[in-house]
Amino acid sequence: MGAHTVTAFDEDLQEIEGLVRDMVSLARSMVDEATQSLIVPDSALAQRVVSEDAVMDSLQRRLDDRAITLIGKRQPMAQDLRAIVGAIRMAGDLERIGDLAKNIAKRVDAVGQSTMPRELARSIEDMAELVLEQVQGVIEEYSARSPEGLVRLRDEDELIDVRYTSVFRELLTYMMEDARNITACTHLLFCAKNLERIGDHVTNIAENAYYVLTGEQLPVHRPKQDETGVPVPAA
Amino acid sequence: MNVMSETTLENAVNEKVAAAANERIKMRGEKVGVFYGDKQALFDVDLLVRQNQVTALIGPSGCGKSTFLRCLNRMNDTIDNARVVGKITLDGEDIYDRDIDVVELRSRVGMVFQKPNPFPKSIYDNIAYGPRIHGLARSKADMDAVVESSLKRAGLFNEVKDRLNEPGTGLSGGQQQRLCIARAIAVSPEVILMDEPCSALDPIATARVEELIDELRENYTIVIVTHSMQQAARVSQRTAMFHLGNLVEEGPTEKMFTNPDDKRTQDYITGRFG
Numbered sequence: 204m205g206a207h208t209v210t211a212f213d214e215d216l217q218e219i220e221g222l223v224r225d226m227v228s229l230a231r232s233m234v235d236e237a238t239q240s241l242i243v244p245d246s247a248l249a250q251r252v253v254s255e256d257a258v259m260d261s262l263q264r265r266l267d268d269r270a271i272t273l274i275g276k277r278q279p280m281a282q283d284l285r286a287i288v289g290a291i292r293m294a295g296d297l298e299r300i301g302d303l304a305k306n307i308a309k310r311v312d313a314v315g316q317s318t319m320p321r322e323l324a325r326s327i328e329d330m331a332e333l334v335l336e337q338v339q340g341v342i343e344e345y346s347a348r349s350p351e352g353l354v355r356l357r358d359e360d361e362l363i364d365v366r367y368t369s370v371f372r373e374l375l376t377y378m379m380e381d382a383r384n385i386t387a388c389t390h391l392l393f394c395a396k397n398l399e400r401i402g403d404h405v406t407n408i409a410e411n412a413y414y415v416l417t418g419e420q421l422p423v424h425r426p427k428q429d430e431t432g433v434p435v436p437a438a
Numbered sequence: 439m440n441v442m443s444e445t446t447l448e449n450a451v452n453e454k455v456a457a458a459a460n461e462r463i464k465m466r467g468e469k470v471g472v473f474y475g476d477k478q479a480l481f482d483v484d485l486l487v488r489q490n491q492v493t494a495l496i497g498p499s500g501c502g503k504s505t506f507l508r509c510l511n512r513m514n515d516t517i518d519n520a521r522v523v524g525k526i527t528l529d530g531e532d533i534y535d536r537d538i539d540v541v542e543l544r545s546r547v548g549m550v551f552q553k554p555n556p557f558p559k560s561i562y563d564n565i566a567y568g569p570r571i572h573g574l575a576r577s578k579a580d581m582d583a584v585v586e587s588s589l590k591r592a593g594l595f596n597e598v599k600d601r602l603n604e605p606g607t608g609l610s611g612g613q614q615q616r617l618c619i620a621r622a623i624a625v626s627p628e629v630i631l632m633d634e635p636c637s638a639l640d641p642i643a644t645a646r647v648e649e650l651i652d653e654l655r656e657n658y659t660i661v662i663v664t665h666s667m668q669q670a671a672r673v674s675q676r677t678a679m680f681h682l683g684n685l686v687e688e689g690p691t692e693k694m695f696t697n698p699d700d701k702r703t704q705d706y707i708t709g710r711f712g
Contacts, residue, residue, distance in 0.1 A: 204710070205710045206710065207708070207709050207710050208709050208710065208711065209709060212709060235489060278668055279669070279708070280667055280671075280695050280696075280707040280709075281695060281696060281697065281698055281704050281707055281708050282697075282704065282708065283708045284695075285694065285696070285697075412701075417697075418696060418697030419697075427706050
């Protein structure tokens, strides 16, 4: 895509794209730190994630402000208009990812009082790894202007759903084995659910990015593998 | 004027789309070309104008959009070395046919220009002029009714009803342009051509004219040339993009301004041209 006749228009667009990148980078480190603080456990790191959420909120406000000013000043059309509206919507999802990472961090102290079985820690860590790959992947595919990559990434959310179902069952087992695990496992279940929700927000971002690039909406339905809502037959 | 026996493929496809949407074709341009002397200014334009819709013609200066607009009521006939080829029909009738009465054609296809150009006459006579020469009013009462209804349709009546005998040139720019629209309406045209009708108006007068265009659509078919992307997006249902004398792309306005097919349209509407 060529440059605008008015160069300041390009600078305004670049500033907004830069803010989206900053938000993605922050979201990624918040999810990473929140998971690490949960597994180690590390209260100080968890506290840092909580404080980073305020930075995320202020980035989103700045992006909204710049986007609205740009619309007012330049009346963007076609792909420029899609890029601005897309950035506003992506920022909304990234801000929610920050909230969910903060929610995980806030449970660190509650979970930390009990010992987490090593296998369970590994399961949650694996799930977090998948989520982090998705967060990183979405910005890479968007930067590479690859609609196909975004569709693939959206479909890969399925893997997170599968992992979440497995963690859910694992946690149930621990709770059934020893009632003293119930408090910690319930907190961990919320953490796993938060990771699964982060995956859903990444999917939204991929769908938005696809629309920005192509002007076409992806079909509403996509593969879902979260089976935790499926009734388990009585033993 | 070359008469083509069959419709072009482009138009045939568009006509099917229009028929499926229950839209009637009012005017049809087929392989329209315009020469000024040896220089060709317009190349093989195939364009359908849908009835009771606003069609916006956009494109950079010199792209041929005004040239095409002026072909639709044979305004190019007034230019000595201009030559039009291809075929243009109004309700299926070739408007460049030898038997066509050009004065009558221009009463069916009226025009509003960039700069408001009221006659140096009273407001009343500005409106009455057309109906008088076309013999559309049999009595003074008839003429009064035509003047009043035309001014009302142009949204100007309440502002001028107490000074109909004052000169039209004494009105503000926006009022003068609406007077010109009222003058065009007075002869009961079927199509109104507008060549950048708001380019000399302030934003409030522009908004009034745009509101008027939206109301007029109910009874008339409108083709408008505009340099304002926002105006084209606001007032039209169809948009046609011209570049270097060619029709680049035509389609529903909504699509043209959110996701156009052609890169030249994309570059032009997003301000990346040249």
